[in-house]
Amino acid sequence: MNHPPLAPRRHWAAALAVALLATLSPLGAQAAGLKALGLQATGGAQLSPAFNPQTTQYSVQVQSDIAMITLQPQVAEAGAVVSVMVNGQATDAKAPLQVPLAVGANQVDVQVRDAAGRAIDRYQLAVERENIAPVVAKFLKKSFNDTATGRTMPYRLFVPDGYVPGKAYPLVVFLHGGGERGTDNEKTLTANQGGTVWAKPGEQAKRPAFVLVPQGREVWDGGFGRTRNADNKIDLQAALTPSDDLKTAQRLLQAVLADYPGIDRKRLYLTGISQGGLGTWAWNVLEPELFAAMVPICGGGDPAQVAVLKNKPLWAFHAAADPVVPATFSRRAIAAVQAAGGQPRYTEYDEATYFHPMAHFSWVPAYQTEAMREWLFQQSR
Numbered sequence: 001m002n003h004p005p006l007a008p009r010r011h012w013a014a015a016l017a018v019a020l021l022a023t024l025s026p027l028g029a030q031a032a033g034l035k036a037l038g039l040q041a042t043g044g045a046q047l048s049p050a051f052n053p054q055t056t057q058y059s060v061q062v063q064s065d066i067a068m069i070t071l072q073p074q075v076a077e078a079g080a081v082v083s084v085m086v087n088g089q090a091t092d093a094k095a096p097l098q099v100p101l102a103v104g105a106n107q108v109d110v111q112v113r114d115a116a117g118r119a120i121d122r123y124q125l126a127v128e129r130e131n132i133a134p135v136v137a138k139f140l141k142k143s144f145n146d147t148a149t150g151r152t153m154p155y156r157l158f159v160p161d162g163y164v165p166g167k168a169y170p171l172v173v174f175l176h177g178g179g180e181r182g183t184d185n186e187k188t189l190t191a192n193q194g195g196t197v198w199a200k201p202g203e204q205a206k207r208p209a210f211v212l213v214p215q216g217r218e219v220w221d222g223g224f225g226r227t228r229n230a231d232n233k234i235d236l237q238a239a240l241t242p243s244d245d246l247k248t249a250q251r252l253l254q255a256v257l258a259d260y261p262g263i264d265r266k267r268l269y270l271t272g273i274s275q276g277g278l279g280t281w282a283w284n285v286l287e288p289e290l291f292a293a294m295v296p297i298c299g300g301g302d303p304a305q306v307a308v309l310k311n312k313p314l315w316a317f318h319a320a321a322d323p324v325v326p327a328t329f330s331r332r333a334i335a336a337v338q339a340a341g342g343q344p345r346y347t348e349y350d351e352a353t354y355f356h357p358m359a360h361f362s363w364v365p366a367y368q369t370e371a372m373r374e375w376l377f378q379q380s381r
Helices: 201-206 244-259 275-286 328-339 363-368 370-378
Strands: 009-011 034-040 057-062 068-075 081-086 097-100 104-113 119-129 139-146 151-158 169-175 210-214 263-273 293-297 315-319 345-349
Touching: 034 104, 034 119, 068 081, 068 104, 081 097, 139 210, 139 244, 151 244, 169 244, 169 275, 210 244, 244 263, 244 275, 263 275, 263 370, 275 293, 293 363, 293 370, 315 328, 315 363, 315 370, 328 345, 363 370
Parallel strands: 009 345, 057 119, 169 210, 169 263, 263 293, 293 315, 315 345
Antiparallel strands: 034 068, 068 097, 081 104, 104 119, 139 151, 151 210
């Protein structure tokens, strides 16, 4: 199902880097240690309840791929200083305050002292970082022997709870980035939520589906896009050329479809990040009729070849300030599809958008986008 064309959308920092800044109320203001407490996390997060100078206890929830949040305290008294303890350990006192998070519960203590060193006030944040391990444990850990190359490709496969072979289920294929290449068959699911977001219990309750996550080789020409040179350093000269691992993933998918006849071949979806975002474009060019829809993130396609995708439902994401794969890779591909008569969706995060550790991580807010996930599962060939 195709949708009307959407103009490129720019997400301003206020939409994603949630800065919860509250001003002092007239009553009791002089006794407060802070007049504001800003919080930033990639993709957004918020204090609960909203900040009030007279409230000292807060909770914050972030997902598994958020390893750091930033606090921006504003003191109410001139000359006052702020110190922060995270799980009993002191952190850098310079603002903005970088707060590293362990998986699970984190106790963040924000203490304010006046210019003479006397304690004014103390605020406590209970920050819960999601534990994704229970979701990862539900993925089957398997390997595929590619007879065409003699190589073995590790992969993970999520099978919906209560799978009934006679029932039709969609399947999402996730192609990881260059940092997840290897043979461990683990970091493809733990480094980010490109594979796990579809398998969470709440998501499966609304959109039950298979999820396939192959793993590319950790060699200079490994992975799902050609982004490295012979020294295994990033080099985008051949980035738009399909890789050998991508071709193995093609054969792997056909093997999985043969093993699970309940997978709906009219509802196959492909998404990927960075190298995998490049691979998402390339695979759809190679087999334009295979996938019902595609979601490439911080990738890009060959403008000379993507016209074959003019009827393909696609929604691409990129950060304008991406320092690894320039946003021009997505912009040019989207423009070429539009020139061919296509109606692609494109979300580009503004340069001021908060990302940690860098703007390449646009997959964090992209996979958090509920509207994208709903849109994807509405598509069918």
